[in-house]
Amino acid sequence: MTALPLVPATEPVAADSPYRSYVYAYPHKSAYRPFAERPLLADLWRDEDVRALSLYLHIPFCEMRCGFCNLFTRSTPPAEQVAAYLDAFERQARTVAATLPDGTGFARAALGGGTPTYLEADELARVYDVLESAFGVDLTAVPMSVETSPATATADRLAVLRERGVTRISMGVQSFIDSEAHAAGRPQKRAEVDRALELIRAHTTADLNVDLIYGIDRQDERTWAYSLDTALEHAPEEVYLYPLYVRPLTGLGRRGRSWDDHRLGLYRQGRDHLRERGYEQVSMRMFRRADAPEAQGPEYCCQTDGMVGLGCGARSYTTTAHYSFDYAVGVGRVRSIIADYIDRDAADFAHAEVGFLLDDDERRRRHLLQSLLRAEGMDAADYASRFGSHPREDFPDLFAALDRRGWLAEDTVLTEEGLAHSDAVGPLFFSDRVNALMAEYEAR
Ligand SMILES: C[S@@+](CC[C@H](N)C(=O)[O-])C[C@H]1O[C@@H](n2cnc3c(N)ncnc32)[C@H](O)[C@@H]1O
Numbered sequence: 001m002t003a004l005p006l007v008p009a010t011e012p013v014a015a016d017s018p019y020r021s022y023v024y025a026y027p028h029k030s031a032y033r034p035f036a037e038r039p040l041l042a043d044l045w046r047d048e049d050v051r052a053l054s055l056y057l058h059i060p061f062c063e064m065r066c067g068f069c070n071l072f073t074r075s076t077p078p079a080e081q082v083a084a085y086l087d088a089f090e091r092q093a094r095t096v097a098a099t100l101p102d103g104t105g106f107a108r109a110a111l112g113g114g115t116p117t118y119l120e121a122d123e124l125a126r127v128y129d130v131l132e133s134a135f136g137v138d139l140t141a142v143p144m145s146v147e148t149s150p151a152t153a154t155a156d157r158l159a160v161l162r163e164r165g166v167t168r169i170s171m172g173v174q175s176f177i178d179s180e181a182h183a184a185g186r187p188q189k190r191a192e193v194d195r196a197l198e199l200i201r202a203h204t205t206a207d208l209n210v211d212l213i214y215g216i217d218r219q220d221e222r223t224w225a226y227s228l229d230t231a232l233e234h235a236p237e238e239v240y241l242y243p244l245y246v247r248p249l250t251g252l253g254r255r256g257r258s259w260d261d262h263r264l265g266l267y268r269q270g271r272d273h274l275r276e277r278g279y280e281q282v283s284m285r286m287f288r289r290a291d292a293p294e295a296q297g298p299e300y301c302c303q304t305d306g307m308v309g310l311g312c313g314a315r316s317y318t319t320t321a322h323y324s325f326d327y328a329v330g331v332g333r334v335r336s337i338i339a340d341y342i343d344r345d346a347a348d349f350a351h352a353e354v355g356f357l358l359d360d361d362e363r364r365r366r367h368l369l370q371s372l373l374r375a376e377g378m379d380a381a382d383y384a385s386r387f388g389s390h391p392r393e394d395f396p397d398l399f400a401a402l403d404r405r406g407w408l409a410e411d412t413v414l415t416e417e418g419l420a421h422s423d424a425v426g427p428l429f430f431s432d433r434v435n436a437l438m439a440e441y442e443a444r
């Protein structure tokens with residue numbers, strides 16, 4: 001998956017709404033700020049354990065701009081801009097690789113976006129060549145996940161992905177009913193979706209993930225069951241069920257209690273539907289086919305691992321610093337940030353510019369958020385071995401709040417209802433500092 005950012009809502013979300021914010025990474029980029037003195041990457045990485053990092057490349061291009069989506073991306077860029085972007089990525093990759101300590105190794109890799117398969121087949125091959133030569137890594141030996149979309153999952157691109165050893169392909173479908181996809185602001189054709197799914201299955205042996213969205217206008221139990229069943233015809237190893245979020249600067253705007261109830265009802269239906277058909281729930285959004293071989297290097301197990309992010313819009317994580325480039329959703333700002341990335345020379349990529357420094361308290365919060373929101377819950381012993389305390393000692397009020405709502409089944413495992421309210425549980429654990437930074441962030 002696929003990672004989905006959050007932009008603070010312009011209208012306040014009701015305090016008891018189950019849909020406050022999707023916490024897929026903490027802190028969110030809207031809490032990042034320019035560093036006063038741009039630190040050298042070499043300094044940030046010097047003392048890190050770099051033996052099993054994640055490598056991520058962000059491709060901020062799509063063949064369409066979906067009304068619901070606030071990821072960092074622009075639609076249909078001119079071909080020269082894509083070529084210039086890849087040139088800049090190559091400069092960045094070589095500079096960043098030179099800043100990493102000896103012994104750097106990668107345990108997993110991903111191409112995300114946007115839509116990485118917006119790139120042509122030869123451009124995708126170039127991306128692999130650059131990553132492999134810059135970082136001295138054989139990507140066929142590393143679990144690698146790639147995001148695609150129905151219109152861009154073509155046979156020639158899939159052939160490149162297969163040759164280069166892709167192990168997971170994730171595609172957004174959202175709905176198998178065109179009128180629903182259109183209602184969510186996605187101009188999609190069902191025939192293209194079917195063709196893409198068949199091609200992925202025919203041309204690769206990668207795990208298939210399908211993203212579906214619930215809470216679309218006029219979506220009901222019957223149409224939701226239809227989309228779920230149609231996805232299951234392809235026996236995807238993973239299914240992600242996303243509640244529709246609508247945020248500033250995207251084309252849609254709906255709020256309110258009845259919509260919350262609509263989404264919660266469809267969530268429960270989707271969860272039960274998948275469970276009854278042999279899927280295990282991994283988190284509020286993620287379901288995995290129980291008979292599928294264990295995922296290799298799953299992206300969700302790396303809460304303490306470092307990540308090297310490349311491309312405009314990617315984040316990088318060391319133990320104490322998260323950094324990225326500037327972030328925006330609005331078309332004009334996205335374009336100027338991409339243009340600025342393309343203009344950089346190699347030396348410009350040796351510094352971190354925008355980011356967030358995590359102290360001990362923030363690292364505890366991050367660890368909690370990334371483990372408590374999983375169906376299996378968090379391992380308090382693991383937390384204790386990292387931080388020397390029990391999470392309840394560190395955050396007694398927050399655990400008491402979860403207890404009061406009846407959202408804890410065990411010490412550090414959410415109940416079904418707790419998991420259903422993951423997007424309300426998560427924000428409880430944000431620090432005051434992160435809340436203040438996010439609140440002052442202006443959606444641009
Ligand atoms: C990078 S996209 C997937 C790949 C590809 N770009 C595509 O759209 O087919 C990430 C996924 O996040 C989900 N998503 C994005 N914005 C959302 C929103 N506002 N509400 C709910 N889900 C959203 C969608 O399911 C989408 O497929």
Ligand code: SF4
Pocket residue numbers: 061062063064065066069070071073113114115149172
């Ligand atoms: S949902 Fe996918 S295709 Fe649509 S704008 Fe977002 S990243 Fe692009």
